[in-house]
Amino acid sequence: MIRKTIPVLAVGALLALSACGGSGSKASADGEDGVEMGPGVTDKEIKVGLLTDYSGPIAEAATSGSLGMEVKFDQVNADGGVCGRKIVAVKGDTKYDAQQTVQAYRGMAGDVAMIGEVLGSLSIDAIKTNLERDEMPAMAISLNTTTMLEPNVYVPLPVFEVELANGVSWAAEEAGASEDKPLKVASVTGTDDYGKAYASAVEAAAEAIPGVEVVAEPTFALTDKDFTAQVSELEESGADVVLLGTAPSQTAGVVGTAAQLGYQPTWISSSGAWFASLAEPLDGLLDKFYVSGGYGTLTDDVPGITELKDALAEYAPDAAPSEFQVGGWLFGEATVAALTKACEDGDLTRDGITEALKDLTVDYKGITPEVNLGDGDSIVSYSSRMNSIGPKGELVPMGDFYASDAAKAWGEANGY
Amino acid sequence: MSDCALAVHDLSVRYGAAATALDGLTLEVPRGEIVALLGPNGAGKSTLMRAVSGLLPVHGGSLTSGRVEVLGTDVTRLRPSGRVRVGLAQALEGRQVFPELTVAENLAAGGYVRRYRKAEAREVRERVLHHFPRLQDLMDRQAGYLSGGEQQMLAIGRAMMSQPSVLLLDEPSLGLAPKIVETVRDVILDINREGTSILLVEQNAAMALSIAQHGYILEGGRVVREGSAAELRADDDIVSLYLGVAPVEGAGQHG
Amino acid sequence: MTLFLQLGFQGIALGMVYALIALGFVIMTKGSNTFNFAHGEFVAVGAYVVLALMPHLPYWLAFLGSIVVTVALALLVEATLLRRLLDKGLTTVVLATLGVSIMVHALILMVWGVGTKGSAGPVGSGTVEVGGVVLPLSGIATIVASVIVLAALLVFFRRTPYGLALRATASHQEAALAQGIDIGRMFALSWAIAAVLAVVASIFLASFPRVVSPSIALVALAAIPAVVIGGMDSLIGAVVGGLIVGLIQVLGAGYLADYGGGKLHEVLPYVLMLLVLVVRPYGLFGSRGIERV
Structure with a gap:
C-alpha cells in the first residue's frame, strides 16, 4: 500500500x-x-x-x-x-x-x-x-x-466552524423556527482558541437567523473527565439543539451524561467531533445525533x-x-x-x-x-451536508450540500 | 569449627575506591559466650557488624576477601534475610526502631522471617518481653515516641523475636544514662544466660569487658590485641587506652 | 440543591478514582522511595487491556487478565530498571520513570493508535433516581468498589505479615533489612499493589459515558495534586486528597464556570496543592517525620 x-x-x-x-x-x-x-x-x-x-x-x-x-x-x-x-x-x-x-x-x-x-x-x-x-x-x-x-x-x-454554522441553520429550518416559535440552541466547546472560534461561529449563525437564540455555552477544560456540570447547564437552559465543538471522547462524555440525566436534545456535531468507534458506547443514543460534514463519502x-x-x-x-x-x-x-x-x-x-x-x-x-481559495486566509467554501449515523458509526448523507446564509454572515462578520 | 556460634576468617572490606576498612580480620564467638569488640572510632567495628549481617551493600561497601560462618554454615553469599533465617540477628547502632510503627508491630516485624503462626508468635513475644517488662505497657505506643532507653530495649527485643543463636549488638549503651546502661547490661547477660551467643561492639569498654568472656581490640581494620576479658582488664595499656577514655559512667561501675 | 447533590455525587465518584491512583503513587513512594511518573501509563494500559479482552472473555476474566498484564509490566519496569538505578540517586530514578512513561505511551499508540475507543466499565449506562438526583450505576459501582478495595488494603497493611513488612520497609529500610525483610521483594510488592490499583481505577475511568483514549494517562497527573494535598506518605491523605480534587473539579465546573475563562476548576487543585506546600509541606495527613530520641 x-x-x-x-x-x-x-x-x-x-x-x-x-x-x-x-x-x-x-x-x-x-x-x-x-x-x-x-x-x-x-x-x-x-x-x-x-x-x-x-x-x-x-x-x-x-x-x-x-x-x-x-x-x-x-x-x-x-x-x-x-x-x-x-x-x-x-x-x-x-x-x-x-x-x-x-x-x-x-x-x-x-x-x-x-x-x-x-x-x-x-x-x-x-x-x-x-x-x-x-x-x-x-x-x-x-x-x-x-x-x-x-x-x-x-x-x-x-472548516469546522462552517459545518457548525450550517448545522444551526439546518436545525432552525427543521424546527420551523421563527420569532413566534423560537428555537433554543446551545454549544459545548473547549476553553482553548479552537473552542472559542467554534462557539463564536454558533453565536454568529444564531444571530443571523430569526427565531434562533443561544441559551447556553458551557465550556470544558481539556482535562475534564466528568460532564455533569456542562450537561446540567444545557438541561437547565432548555436548549432544543446542542452544537458540539468537541473531540470524540468528549462527545461521548457529553452525550452519554445527558442520556443518564434524562436530557435528550438534538445533537449536531462537526465532522471532527465524530469517530465511528463511538457508535458502540453510545449505542441507542444516536437517533437525534447528526454530523455536519464538509465533504462526501465513498458511497x-x-x-x-x-x-x-x-x-x-x-x-x-x-x-x-x-x-x-x-x-x-x-x-x-x-x-x-x-x-x-x-x-x-x-x-x-x-x-x-x-x-x-x-x-x-x-x-x-x-x-x-x-x-x-481566496487569499489563503479566507473560507474556501460555505457548503456542508448533514449526515445521520449508521449502525457501524458510518455517516449516512441526508440531502444535499448547502451553504447557509448564517454561515456566510459569520464569515463576513469576521472578515474571512 | 562447629563449636563456634560465629566465625569470621580473613575478612577484608572496602567502601568504593576508598582505603580498605577491614584488613584480613579473623575472630570467633564461641557458643554461649559474649565476645566484646573494642576499639576507637573508625577502627572498623561497625563495618565488621555490617559484613557479618550482610548490610554492607546498603552502605556501599563490599567484601574483597574472607568468609563468615554462622553455626558452621557459610553465610558469606547469603542476603541479610538468609542470614537471619540461619540464626543471626542484629540490633543496629543508634537503636533504629521503626518510628511510625507501634511497639507490638516492631516486635512482629522482628519475627517476620520465622513466619510464626498466631499462637507461636504470642508465645515468642511473651518470652522476649520477659526480659523487657517495661515494654509490656507500651505495646500500642508508636516507637518513635519512646525514650532512648525504651527504644534500645525495643531494638534488642525486636532482634530476639527471630530467636537467634547469635546476636549482634552495636553500641547498645550509646547515649544512654548510667542507670539505663546498667539495665541494658543486665538484659544482655540475661539473654546470654538463656543460650544466645553475643558479639558486643562497644565504646564503653568497661561495661563490655565486665560481661564478656573474651575481647578483641580493633585498630585500623585489624585486630591488634585479643584475649580473655580478665586479661584485657588487667592490661595496663588497655586500661589507659580504652577504659581511661571510656564514658565516665561506665568506668565507675566496676573497678 | 438537587444540582449540588448531583454534582457532589459525581465529584465523589470521580474523586474515588483519583484516590485509587493517588494511593498507588503513595504506596510506591513509601515502599520503594521512588515517585513513579509512569503510573499514569499503567492506568492507560489497564484500560486498554480490559477493552481488548472484553469481547473474548467474561468481564471479570478480562479484568483479571488486565491485572496480570499490568502487574507484569510494573514488575518488569521495577526489576529491570529502577532497582538497578536505586544507588544512582532519586533524581536518576525519577527521570527514568519519566522515560518509561514516554516509552509505554509510545507503545500504547503503536498497538492501539490515537483513536477513541469504546467504554471499558463493568456496568453499563443505567441509572437510579433518588429524590431527584440521578445516580448513574457506573458512579455507584465506582464508589462501592473503591470502598471495598480501600478496606481490603487496610486489612492487608494492618493484619498481614507482608503488609507489616511493607510498612516496616517504608519506615526504615536498613532496619527492615536487619530483620531479614527482603527489601527488593517489598519494592516489587509495592509496585504490584499500585498496578492493581491502577487497573481498578482504569475501569472506572473508562466507565460509561467515558471512553478509552490515550489521554486517559493524563488523568494520573490530576491525581498528583491529590497526593501532595493529602501528604506524600499518608494512605488516608491520598483518599481525602482524591476526594477533594474530584469535588473541586466537578463542583467547580458547575459553579465557577463564569470565572477565569471557565478554566478555574482545572487550575484550582494545583492552586490548593501549592497552598498546602507552602503552609503545610508534608500535606494534610502526612507525617512531619517523628523525631528519633
Missing part, C-alpha cells in the same frame, strides 16, 4: 544532510518550455512534499489519506502530467510528532515545489515558522480557522467519487476502501489545480505557486461543491 516510500524517504534523508541550514533556495531557472522553475521542479517533474503520519499512531488513517493523493497524481501523470511534468510525491514521515515533523520537513524543504499536505495542528505548529521563512506554500489537514490564518497555509476544504454517486474509485482500481488495486482516501483525493485535486495554474502562468517557482493559489478555483466534481 505504501508505494515507493522507502527509496523516496531515503532520498529525503540524504537531502537532509545538505538542507539543514537555510532551505529557502531561491535559485530558479527557465525550463525548455520557458516556464520559470524553482526548487523541486525540472523539465520532467514537479516534486510535492507530503508530511503525514506513515508509521506513527494514526498511520492507518493517514496512509490511506496519502494514498488518495498519490492515486490522484498517478491519474494526472498517466494523462501527461502537469504541462508535461510528472508530479512526484516526496513523503516525509511525521509519526504524528512535532520533532519528527520538523526533521521530515527539513529533509525535503530544499527539494519540493510545495507541501501538498501537512497533517494535524500539532505538526503545523511545529513547522509554521519554517514555512513562512522558506516562503513554502502548504495545504493543511486541520480544518479550522486558526490553522487557516497561519501564513502560507491553505485549508482547501470547509456518493458523483463523478469525483467514480474517478477516485477508478484510480484506486488502476493504481492501488490491493488497497482496502477507506473514507480517508476521499479526503486525500480532494487535497490531490487542489494540489494539481494549483500546479496547473502556476504552469499556465509560466511560473513554477514557490512564488509562482503561491500566486496561483490565490483565488484558485478547485472543482471537486461533486464530492463537495467547488471552492475558491
